[in-house]
Amino acid sequence: MAITKAEIVDMLFEKMGLNKREAKSIVEAFFDEIRSNLAKGEEVKLSGFGNFTLREKNPRPGRNPKTGVEITITARRVVTFHASQKLKAYVNGSDAAT
Amino acid sequence: MTKSELIKNICLEYPQLSSRDVEMATRLILEYLSDALADDERIEIRGFGSFSMHVRPAKLGRNPKTGEPVMVPEKRVPHFKAGKELREQVDWAADGLQGATGS
Numbered sequence: 001m002a003i004t005k006a007e008i009v010d011m012l013f014e015k016m017g018l019n020k021r022e023a024k025s026i027v028e029a030f031f032d033e034i035r036s037n038l039a040k041g042e043e044v045k046l047s048g049f050g051n052f053t054l055r056e057k058n059p060r061p062g063r064n065p066k067t068g069v070e071i072t073i074t075a076r077r078v079v080t081f082h083a084s085q086k087l088k089a090y091v092n093g094s095d096a097a098t
Numbered sequence: 099m100t101k102s103e104l105i106k107n108i109c110l111e112y113p114q115l116s117s118r119d120v121e122m123a124t125r126l127i128l129e130y131l132s133d134a135l136a137d138d139e140r141i142e143i144r145g146f147g148s149f150s151m152h153v154r155p156a157k158l159g160r161n162p163k164t165g166e167p168v169m170v171p172e173k174r175v176p177h178f179k180a181g182k183e184l185r186e187q188v189d190w191a192a193d194g195l196q197g198a199t200g201s
Contacts (some may be wrong), residue, residue, distance in 0.1 A: 001132075004141040009173045011130050012123050022115060026123045029108040031146045039187035044099045049128045050176070054188065067153070076189045079147075081178030091136045091151065091174050 005031075038079055049084040101128075135176050146185040152177040 012023035022075050034052065044052040048055050060061050062073040082093075099107070105124050126142045131149065134141055141149040152175045159170040180188070 002142040004142055004143070008127055008130060012126060015126055016119065016122060018123070022119075023123070024158050025112055026108065026115065026120060027127065028126055029111050030104070031143055033099075033104055033107050033111070035132065035146055035184050035187065038184065042099055044104070045103070046101045046128060048101075049132065050178075052178075054146065079178075079180045079184060079188050081149075081176075087132055087135070087176060090132055091176060093136070098110040 041077075046084075048084055048086045050081055050087055053080050053082065054078070055080055143181070144179050147179055147181040147184055149178050151175070154159060 005024075008027050009020060009023045012018055012026065016023070018026070022094055037044050038052055038054065041054060043054060046052075057073075057076050057078055059075045060073050061070060063070045101124065103118070104119050108113065108120050108124070112120070131141055135149060135151055138151050140198050142152075154173040154175060156168050156172040158167055
C-alpha cells in the first residue's frame with residue numbers, strides 16, 4: 001500500500017501531538033505551496049531532500065503507441081525532481097552491500 | 099522557493115499555527131518521505147504526484163581512463179512523477195487543450 005496524505009497526517013498527529021485538523025492543514029499546505037510555486041514558474045529547493053525544477057520542452061514528433069498514428073507532441077513545461085545527494089545516499093545506504 | 103520560505107508561507111496561510119510547529123512538521127514530513135523511499139514504499143499524493151524508487155541494476159562498466167572493466171553496483175534513485183493537476187498547472191501551453199501524451 002502506497003503512502004498517502006492520510007499516513008503523513010497520522011504521523012504528525014502521533015509525533016507532534018497536533019490535532020488531526022491542524023496536521024491535515026499543514027500537510028495540505030505543504031504540498032499546495034510547492035505546487036503553486038511550480039505553477040508560478042518558480043523552482044522549489046528543499047535542502048536535504050531534493051529540488052523540483054521546471055523544464056521547457058520543445059515540440060517533438062511522437063506517435064500514439066496504440067494506433068501508430070504520428071502526432072506532434074506540443075511544446076510544454078514539465079516538472080522534474082532531482083533527489084539531493086543526501087537523499088540518494090540515504091536510500092542507497094542500507095543495502096549497498098557491494 | 100527554499101525550505102525556509104516554504105515554512106514561512108505555510109505560517110502565513112495558517113496564522114493560528116506556531117512557526118515552531120510548522121518548522122518541525124516540515125522536517126518530519128521530509129524525513130518521513132525519505133524513510134518511506136528508503137523502505138521502497140511508494141508515495142502517492144493526490145493532485146501533486148507520486149514518488150517511487152527506481153532501481154538501476156548493477157552493470158559492468160569501464161574505467162574511461164584505463165579501459166579496465168569495473169562492476170558498477172546497483173543504484174537506487176528516487177523518482178517523482180507529477181500528478182495530473184500539477185502537470186496541468188505547470189504547463190502554460192496546455193490551457194485546457196488536449197494533452198498529447200500520457201506517460
